[in-house]
Amino acid sequence: MEIRCSGIFYMGIAEGERARRKQLERDGLFIRQVERRFPYPLWEGRNLTAYVQIYFTLLPQYEKRLFLKDRIWDSQEAGRLLERAGETIADLRECRERVFARELGGVGDDIPKELLAVCLHQKRPFEQISIRLPQTGGEEGEWAAWLLRPYLTRLRQVFLCGEVGEQTAKLEERLFREFGIMAQECLRPPKDTLLLDLRSGEDLVKDDEHKGPGCPEHICVNRAKALKFLDTTAKNGYNTGVN
Numbered sequence: 001m002e003i004r005c006s007g008i009f010y011m012g013i014a015e016g017e018r019a020r021r022k023q024l025e026r027d028g029l030f031i032r033q034v035e036r037r038f039p040y041p042l043w044e045g046r047n048l049t050a051y052v053q054i055y056f057t058l059l060p061q062y063e064k065r066l067f068l069k070d071r072i073w074d075s076q077e078a079g080r081l082l083e084r085a086g087e088t089i090a091d092l093r094e095c096r097e098r099v100f101a102r103e104l105g106g107v108g109d110d111i112p113k114e115l116l117a118v119c120l121h122q123k124r125p126f127e128q129i130s131i132r133l134p135q136t137g138g139e140e141g142e143w144a145a146w147l148l149r150p151y152l153t154r155l156r157q158v159f160l161c162g163e164v165g166e167q168t169a170k171l172e173e174r175l176f177r178e179f180g181i182m183a184q185e186c187l188r189p190p191k192d193t194l195l196l197d198l199r200s201g202e203d204l205v206k207d208d209e210h211k212g213p214g215c216p217e218h219i220c221v222n223r224a225k226a227l228k229f230l231d232t233t234a235k236n237g238y239n240t241g242v243n
Contacts, residue, residue, distance in 0.1 A: 003051070004042060004048065004049075004050035004051065005037060005050065005051040005052070005053055006050070006051075006052055006053070006097070006112070006114050007052075007053045007054075007055060007089075007093055007094070007095030007097065008052060008053070008054050008055070008095070008097045008098075008099060008112060008114070008115055008230070009031075009055045009056065009057075009085075009086060009089045009090075009095050009096075009097060009098050009099070010054060010055070010056040010057075010099050010101070010230045010231070010233075010234050011056070011057055011058075011059070011082050011085065011086070011098065011099070011100050011101060011104060012056065012057075012058050012059070012100075012101035012103065012104070012230075012231055012234055012235070013058060013059055013060075013061050013101055013103040013104065014058035014059065014060050014061060014238065015061050016061055017058070017060035017061055017062070018060055018061070018062045018063070018064040018070055019060040019062075019063070019064055020063070020064050020065075021063050021077065024060075024081055025081070028081070028084055028085060028088060029057040029058075029059060029081055029082070029084070029085040030057060031055060031056070031057050031085055031088060031089055031092075032055065032056055032057070032234075032237055032238065033053070033054075033055050034053070034054040034055070034056070034233055034234070034237045035237070037051040037052065037053050038051060038052045038053075038054070038118040039051050039118070039121065040052070040114065040117035040118045040120070040121040041117075041121060041150035041151075042117075042150065043149040043150045047150055050114070050117075052114050052115055052117075052118050053093075053095075054230065054233055054234065054237075055089050055093060055095055056230075056233075056234035056237065056238070057082070057085045058234065058235070058238050059073065059078060059081060059082065059104075063077075078104070082100075082104070086098050097110075097112045097114075098110060099111060099112075099115075099227065099230055101227070101230075101231055102227065102231075106201075106227060107200075107201030107202055107204075107223070107224070107227070108201035108204070108222075108223030108224050108226060108227040109200055109201045109202070109223060111201075111223045111226045111227060111230075113143045113146060113147065115226050115229075115230070116143070116147060116196075116198075116221060116223075116226055117147055118229075119221045119225065119226050119229060120147055120196065120221050123194055123219060123221060124151075125154075126151075126155075126194045127154060127155060127156045127157070128155070128156060128157045128158075128159070128190070128193045128194065129148070129151075129155060129157075129158055129159070129193065129194050129195075129196055130158075130159040130160075130161050130186075130189035130190065130193045130194065130195045130196070131144050131148075131158065131159070131160055131161065131168075131171070131183075131195075131196050131197075131198070132160075132161045132162050132189075132195065132196070132197045132198065132199060133160075133162075133165065133167040133168050133171065133198050133199070134165065134167060134198070134199050134200065134203070135162075135163060135165025135166065135167070135168075136165055136166050136167070137166075137167075138167065140167055140198040140199075141167035141168070141170050141171040141174075143198055144171055144196065144198055145171065145174055145175075147196065148196075152179050152181070155181070157184065158175060158181055158183040158184070159183065159184050159185075159186050159189060159190060159193065160172055160183050160184070160185050160186070161186055161187065161188060161189050161195070162187065163187075164185060171183075172185075192219070193219075194219045194220070194221070195219065195220045195221070195222075196220075196221050196222075197220060197221070197222035198222070198223075199222070199223075200223070201223045201224055201227070204222055204223060204224045
């Protein structure tokens with residue numbers, strides 16, 4: 001049986017951990033593999049099940065020094081160690097999708113669509129979905145169609161949220177032309193409807209800052225939540241390995 005499996009390499013921080021720079025330069029960062037693979041449906045003329053395999057490394061938070069106080073890594077030193085780990089996993093497992101933790105400057109813009117497919121699959125079952133896209137440029141509209149395709153036969157309603165931009169208009173036309181779905185436009189997702197938000201991580205951060213705490217959240221799949229899922233999965237795998 002054919003198995004489709006793509007790899008993602010997550011680079012994060014092991015909070016509170018310490019290591020010597022010379023040791024890491026000699027041995028490299030330790031790379032781990034999450035024990036389970038994460039499934040998602042894939043449509044290629046028929047429904048298939050594909051998988052995402054997560055690999056990860058966690059850089060110790062501090063550089064351990066002999067006679068001086070431990071310090072947070074210099075960004076260039078950390079960058080060299082992480083780049084070497086990325087090259088290693090690419091050679092060993094042909095895994096070239098790299099995602100950086102927030103602590104390393106990541107906002108989720110490097111999240112591949114396959115991981116979003118995993119996160120969407122974890123929200124099933126759903127018969128309604130809201131979609132929010134950037135107003136201009138990019139390929140998020142194509143991503144939305146790709147992500148939704150395995151679910152279209154069971155969807156009753158699709159809502160297109162926010163101001164209608166170029167990508168939203170193209171997706172609306174495609175849903176009707178190819179699948180006969182009349183999407184409804186609305187400024188905000190209807191209550192309790194799953195939201196697939198494909199805007200950039202920066203836009204999501206700005207949204208959170210603008211809304212402030214206490215704002216109600218929709219059941220949501222977006223880059224920020226996918227990044228959080230990666231971080232939690234990696235740290236759970238790390239703690240299991242350490243224990």
